[in-house]
Amino acid sequence: MRQPSLRPFVLAAILVAIATTAQAQGLIDPKRGEEIARAWCANCHLVSADQGGTVAADAPAFTALTLEAGYSDERLRGFLSVPHGPMEGLTPDNRQIGDLIAYIRSLQE
Numbered sequence: 124m125r126q127p128s129l130r131p132f133v134l135a136a137i138l139v140a141i142a143t144t145a146q147a148q149g150l151i152d153p154k155r156g157e158e159i160a161r162a163w164c165a166n167c168h169l170v171s172a173d174q175g176g177t178v179a180a181d182a183p184a185f186t187a188l189t190l191e192a193g194y195s196d197e198r199l200r201g202f203l204s205v206p207h208g209p210m211e212g213l214t215p216d217n218r219q220i221g222d223l224i225a226y227i228r229s230l231q232e
């Protein structure tokens with residue numbers, strides 16, 4: 124008896140994998156930035172209005188990182204490309220930095 128071919132399933136799995144990857148590499152997303160901020164930055168920074176707990180006194184609140192205060196996208200990107208404070212090992216990649224900046228900007232709209 125002939126085994127049913129697995130080929131259509133393998134092909135479908137590959138297509139799903141490609142679609143998922145494309146989505147993951149997709150556009151800048153402030154929502155994703157917020158998740159990163161809550162997970163990585165909220166230990167030290169006030170990253171949202173509803174945040175509880177304590178933060179580091181010398182870490183600026185994300186609402187203070189405005190263009191008016193001199194925090195251009197380039198400055199934020201440059202700053203976040205290297206770890207700061209004791210956040211070793213938490214260096215966000217390029218896309219995550221984009222998401223974080225989009226989130227920070229969304230706080231100021």
Ligand code: HEC
Nearest residue numbers: 163164166167179181182183188199202207208209210223
């Ligand atoms: C362990 C504590 C800690 C964590 C975690 C942390 N920060 Fe900071 N951050 C600080 C402190 C303290 C300062 C102020 C002193 C300095 O500039 O290093 C600061 C300053 C900054 C500044 C201002 C830089 C400037 O040019 O003045 C930005 C932007 C910033 N942090 C973003 C982030 C983001 C985004 C994350 C999460 C990915 C994060 N920080 C995580 C402690 C932290």
